[in-house]
Amino acid sequence: MIIPVTSKPRTSKANKTGTWRSGKKPHFIQKECIACRLCVMVCPEGCISGDKRCTYIADFKYCKGCGNCAAVCPVADIEMVKEEWWRETIS
Numbered sequence: 128m129i130i131p132v133t134s135k136p137r138t139s140k141a142n143k144t145g146t147w148r149s150g151k152k153p154h155f156i157q158k159e160c161i162a163c164r165l166c167v168m169v170c171p172e173g174c175i176s177g178d179k180r181c182t183y184i185a186d187f188k189y190c191k192g193c194g195n196c197a198a199v200c201p202v203a204d205i206e207m208v209k210e211e212w213w214r215e216t217i218s
């Protein structure tokens with residue numbers, strides 16, 4: 128099967144795709160992280176960074192709130208929270 132591609136790959140860094148989001152965003156709890164990097168590998172926006180245990184974060188200028196990172200984290204150290212929760216709790 129051929130899947131049409133309508134945009135160039137790896138353009139999200141230039142386009143700041145986080146101007147819209149699903150309504151949720153990932154909260155990296157940073158308590159149980161084992162630095163497996165699975166979240167980095169599955170993020171479609173390539174917007175997760177970190178280099179050792181409990182340092183991983185997402186760049187919300189690009190995050191779409193897809194939830195992939197939270198779904199694959201083997202130690203449940205990422206939770207998807209509503210945008211409102213983030214504003215009230217973190218900001």
Ligand code: SF4
Pocket residue numbers: 152153169170171172173174175185186189190191192193194195196197
């Ligand atoms: S929710 Fe999706 S886009 Fe946002 S950091 Fe996680 S995997 Fe990347």
Ligand code: SF4
Pocket residue numbers: 155159160161162163164165166167181183196199200201202203204205
């Ligand atoms: S998937 Fe979970 S344990 Fe692995 S690097 Fe990301 S936050 Fe850490």
